[in-house]
Amino acid sequence: MVANPAQDVEPTSAGYGDIIRELSRRGLAGGDLFFELALGNPLRAADLFLPVHERMDRVDSWVSLEMTGFDQLRRYNGRQQKTETADRCAMGESGHIDGKHSTRRQNMTSAHGETGNRAGDDRPASCTSDPTTSLPPGSICVEHKTGDTYTISVRGHRLVADQPSAEGGNDDGPTPTELFAASLASCVAFYAGRYLRRHGVGETGLRVEAEFAMADDRPARVSTVRLTVHVPAELDPQRHDALLAVASHCTVHNTLAHPPEIVVRLGSTPPS
Known part of the structure; x- marks a missing residue:
């Protein structure tokens, strides 16, 4: 099965047009809209072939998605956009260009909702006690608070980890x-x-x-x-x-x- 909305059809073509309009109505645009659209058919194919996969004892069956070329992503986002803007939108602010092909960073997952640093990116997280300061995606900071209580900073969120009172902690989390x-x-x-x-x-x-x-x-x-x-x-x-x-x-x-x-x-x- 091949589904390449960026290469094979224009966004206003029959079939994809209605889907794109619905996704746009939900507030999706640029790279987010593209990947939601691109993942739709493979996910439906996976659902369709799942009964066969189960009868084969889950052996040697898969549905894959091949990422399109970067130039085609720019075409999808609109020729009228400036190249720099199209680059950012097409990659969802999360990719880099390798020759003529785009490579998605690990912080864009199949569920297109989770984040993380690139493999091999060992930049340390910058700890800060300022609750208004957000850490970059893929960075987490854990700081000692008191006893066995630790504050966990994840982007702009703060969580607390502790131990139960019976184990000597304050049970604050x-x-x-x-x-x-x-x-x-x-x-x-x-x-x-x-x-x-x-x-x-x-x-x-x-x-x-x-x-x-x-x-x-x-x-x-x-x-x-x-x-x-x-x-x-x-x-x-x-x-x-x-x-x-x-x-x-x-x-x-x-x-x-x-x-x-x-x-x-x-x-x-x-x-x-």
């Missing part, structure tokens, strides 16, 4: 391990919600419950995470397996299945 399980559950919920939205089903009633257990041996780690996805009643039961397959491949789950390189190092010591 969830533990880092609980945040880990919560990140997986919320990522699954996010993907499930996008699936529902694509199929015209509201997210009201969508809920993900998570339970995790710690390993009995060393090193200290989570041994099991069990997630239960509760979907709205109006979702066609024939789409349950497809939703589960989509949600099971959220970014956090994929990261656990394909562990990233983790580097822990000492930074410079601040002057006393």
Whole structure:
């Protein structure tokens, strides 16, 4: 299956025109609109072929999306735009040019909602206690507050991690391990919600419950995470397996299945 709205058709062509107008009505433009449109057919194809994939025991089946050339992205965004503006819009402020082809940075995911630094970008996060200061996407800062309490800065958000009172903490927030399980559950919920939205089903009633257990041996780690996805009643039961397959491949789950390189190092010591 080949679907290339930037190369094969003009934005006003029959079929794509109605979709583009609807996406524009939702407030999407430029790169966001393009990738929503470009991902639509592969995602529908994945849903369509999922029953066959299941009968093949999930072996050697995939639907892929090949990114179009950068010049074609500019064409999609409109020839009348200035090159610099088209460059930024087409790449969603998140890409770079490599020869004649565009390469999406890792902070543009299939769910087109999550962010992160490029692979190999080891710029340190700039910690600041100023709540009005936002960190760049892909940067997180954790600062000691008191006892076992730590403040986590993520872009313009502030979270708190702590330990239960029974473990000597102040219980001012969830533990880092609980945040880990919560990140997986919320990522699954996010993907499930996008699936529902694509199929015209509201997210009201969508809920993900998570339970995790710690390993009995060393090193200290989570041994099991069990997630239960509760979907709205109006979702066609024939789409349950497809939703589960989509949600099971959220970014956090994929990261656990394909562990990233983790580097822990000492930074410079601040002057006393």
